Amino acid sequence: AVRGRGEAEPLPGLGPALYALVMGRFTMALKLTADSGLSILKVVKLSLEATGNALFFSKADVVVNALKNGATLTDALHQSQLFDEEFLHIVAAAEEGGRVPEMMQHQAEYWHEETARRLTTLAGLLTFGMWLCYAGFMVYMIFRIAGVYLGALGA
Numbered sequence: 001a002v003r004g005r006g007e008a009e010p011l012p013g014l015g016p017a018l019y020a021l022v023m024g025r026f027t028m029a030l031k032l033t034a035d036s037g038l039s040i041l042k043v044v045k046l047s048l049e050a051t052g053n054a055l056f057f058s059k060a061d062v063v064v065n066a067l068k069n070g071a072t073l074t075d076a077l078h079q080s081q082l083f084d085e086e087f088l089h090i091v092a093a094a095e096e097g098g099r100v101p102e103m104m105q106h107q108a109e110y111w112h113e114e115t116a117r118r119l120t121t122l123a124g125l126l127t128f129g130m131w132l133c134y135a136g137f138m139v140y141m142i143f144r145i146a147g148v149y150l151g152a153l154g155a
Contacts, residue, residue, distance in 0.1 A: 013125045017118040018053075023087070024111035025051045031104035041067055044076070056082060073100070 029050035033043040041064050048060040059080040066076035074092040077083050083091075087107070094103035 013118070013122040017115065017122045020111055020115040020118050022051045022053045022056060024108055024115050025053075026056065027104045027111055028108040031101050031108055034101040034104065040073065044073070 026047055029047040030043065033046050036043075038046070044063050044067065045060050048056045048063065051057065059082055063076045063080050066079045067073070071079070072092075073095050074088055077091060078088055090103060090107060091100070094100045
């Protein structure tokens with residue numbers, strides 16, 4: 001699950017990679033559903049469900065209720081506290097110009113590229129961590145063998 005802003009990550013780099021993955025799914029689903037002619041309420045709910053993320057899904061009612069009360073899509077997404085300001089500005093511009101599906105297509109491409117970049121970073125961090133564990137184990141074994149050898153010599 002994607003953690004909220006300011007929460008500690010159990011594994012550095014994992015949170016940003018997961019967030020990019022979820023945003024890629026959300027923007028692609030929003031593009032596809034917005035093009036389908038469904039009501040905005042159904043569009044947003046289906047798009048949040050499509051993320052496969054419990055945190056995003058749990059905010060669906062907040063967004064839908066805001067839309068029912070007359071809020072714009074941008075304001076409704078802002079109330080969920082899931083999206084950063086940059087993304088909300090993009091949604092606002094797309095909403096003003098009536099180009100939400102087109103802009104979400106561009107955003108989906110961006111987030112898919114961002115996911116790949118962040119997963120590459122995560123893989124590098126994991127590789128470094130594994131080498132660190134290996135080096136630590138080797139140092140431990142060297143001292144352990146040296147201790148056994150010196151003990152046998154009576155030193």
